[in-house]
Amino acid sequence: MATLIPVHLAIIMDGNGRWAERRGLPRIAGHREGAKAVERVVFASIKRGIKYLSLYAFSTENWKRPEAEVRGLMNILKLYFLMKIDRLKWAGVRVRVGGRWKELPQDVVKIIELAVDETKANDKLHLIVYLNYGGRREIVDAVNSILGDGKRMVDEESFRSFLYIPDVPDPDLVIRTSGEKRVSNFLLWQIAYAELYFTETLWPDFGEDDLDAAIADYNKRKRRFGGLA
Numbered sequence: 001m002a003t004l005i006p007v008h009l010a011i012i013m014d015g016n017g018r019w020a021e022r023r024g025l026p027r028i029a030g031h032r033e034g035a036k037a038v039e040r041v042v043f044a045s046i047k048r049g050i051k052y053l054s055l056y057a058f059s060t061e062n063w064k065r066p067e068a069e070v071r072g073l074m075n076i077l078k079l080y081f082l083m084k085i086d087r088l089k090w091a092g093v094r095v096r097v098g099g100r101w102k103e104l105p106q107d108v109v110k111i112i113e114l115a116v117d118e119t120k121a122n123d124k125l126h127l128i129v130y131l132n133y134g135g136r137r138e139i140v141d142a143v144n145s146i147l148g149d150g151k152r153m154v155d156e157e158s159f160r161s162f163l164y165i166p167d168v169p170d171p172d173l174v175i176r177t178s179g180e181k182r183v184s185n186f187l188l189w190q191i192a193y194a195e196l197y198f199t200e201t202l203w204p205d206f207g208e209d210d211l212d213a214a215i216a217d218y219n220k221r222k223r224r225f226g227g228l229a
């Protein structure tokens with residue numbers, strides 16, 4: 001049987017710090033290596049025909065980390081988009097962002113806006129980067145928008161329209177690297193029926209083979225959505 005490719009793949013990219021620590025390197029070296037894994041996975045996803053790739057890059061809780069690490073992460077983000085914007089553009093990638101990313105440092109916001117704007121006509125792969133994102137925050141933000149609109153009642157469908165990126169279908173498959181088995185506040189509403197895949201591989205080591213292993217595992221699942229197979 002032909003391999004079923006998830007339409008929407010979401011990844012909790014975890015383990016950068018441990019990758020670096022195991023090599024006696026500063027944590028930031030792990031984040032730099034993690035950016036290379038992003039590059040690999042974006043292009044591998046295009047090759048496999050994935051339509052939406054969501055990447056959890058910075059959570060609302062990650063502000064608890066030392067200021068120097070946060071600053072380092074912001075620099076890597078900025079550099080990544082600056083360096084890759086043309087390559088992404090020509091590969092047909094549409095860059096999108098989810099989360100309260102406008103609250104990031106202004107220089108980061110500017111470059112992300114540029115990446116979003118430069119790629120907005122593309123449709124081959126929607127690359128959704130979650131920055132300053134929290135699933136609970138997203139739900140609370142939606143509730144406040146609903147109240148702001150003067151609505152007193154919503155249903156599931158109208159509630160969804162108040163989420164950060166309402167036109168993107170729910171993830172089919174969520175991958176978390178580095179052996180942790182939790183969702184850490186990622187896409188809480190959207191992953192209600194997602195298939196979850198956990199791997200020991202640390203994010204900087206993640207490559208095409210790991211992606212294929214996850215897709216192969218996904219192909220063994222029987223999705224029932226509460227019904228009968």
Ligand code: IPE
Pocket residue numbers: 013014015016017018019057058059062073178
């Ligand atoms: C994931 O790697 C990247 C971010 C959360 C920004 P970590 O930095 O969490 O790496 P570990 O979990 O400490 O190894």
Ligand code: IPE
Pocket residue numbers: 012013014015056057058059062180182184
């Ligand atoms: C989840 O990783 C957040 C991102 C990948 C951006 P964390 O490393 O922050 O999660 P916890 O703290 O282990 O749950």
Ligand code: MG
Pocket residue numbers: 014015016
């Ligand atoms: Mg971590």
